[in-house]
Amino acid sequence: MLAKLCRALGNIRSIELDNAFYVEDGTWIESLTVASNDPFTPERVLEEISGVSLFYSSEVPTESDDLEIRRLTILANESYPFILSLVLRQEAIPNRIVLQNGVFEVVVTARDWDQFRSLADEIQDTLGEFELLSVTQNEEPGEPLDSGRLTEVLVSKxxxxxxxxxxxxxxxxxxxxxxxxxxxxxxxxxxxxxxxxxxxxxxxxxxxxxxxxxxxx
Structure with missing residues (x-):
């Protein structure tokens, strides 16, 4: 869905998957944060994507004339949010999933190195390309997918x-x-x-x- 929305929007900076909840019959409620270089009307953009409808939209305040940030809640009919499915099938915790410059950047917490290698292998086999940027060992897992809604918290402060x-x-x-x-x-x-x-x-x-x-x- 992120890739489809990226193509429909055109001139974007990033699309981040904040959360996703399964409803029924292949329908998902997905929360997205979209940063665009141009103003856009969510209803018109989503009309171009089959199986998607807008549930709610809110604008995140920004002082930049060249940036528009919106949080979208959409209803999407798809078998499974694609990148998210790869992460969850391996029982890893998705901490951040963002599409930027045509590339998915994914931050996850894995239980151990074997679990991480299994996830990396599946991503490699499914997508054909995988680049590991960094690995950090922590005692506690990171928060899953925008738990604190960091953008809104920062803007409000x-x-x-x-x-x-x-x-x-x-x-x-x-x-x-x-x-x-x-x-x-x-x-x-x-x-x-x-x-x-x-x-x-x-x-x-x-x-x-x-x-x-x-x-x-």
Whole structure:
């Protein structure tokens, strides 16, 4: 379904599968987060995809004029959400499934190395291509598929001004190594003082760290 939606939308940044629930007779309720470079009307896009109907749509606030983020809840008639089925058949925990730049990026928690190898082999046999980016050993499994709805939580915790600075900094490569832009350039683009850019960046970064580690004592 992610691939079909990607083709129907055209100019997208990413589509993330947040969750999926089986109803009956091959019908699934699927929650998706779609980030698009162009505005789009979910009803019109989904009309082009057979066996899919829109249940609910909400827009995630963003200060960028070049980005639209929507959370979609759809009813989809399919045998099984494809990538998800490969993960669940191996009894692994799907932590993140996102389609970006025509490539599926999947983060899973496996019980042990043998279980992971079995999953990797099935993906290789089914899709014909598999690239392992990293492996980390943890005592506790990651949360399954958007349990905390991170995007909405972050947006609700940051001010519009902080979001604007973060998005502009990210889009212009401020966080890249080496940096592709400077705080002075960001200030000029946002038409604010450089000191204000630095203050908003630090405040936003502190808020994000508090979400991860909790408030400082």
């Amino acid at each position: 940051l001010t519009d001004e902080q979001l604007a600075v973060l998005e502009t900094a990210y889009d212009n490569g401020y966080f890249d190594i080496p940096r592709e832009t400077s705080a002075t350039d960001l200030a000029a683009e946002l038409d604010i003082a450089q000191s204000t850019v630095s203050e908003r960046l630090r405040t936003a970064e502190r808020t994000l760290l508090e979400l991860i580690y909790g408030p400082r004592n």
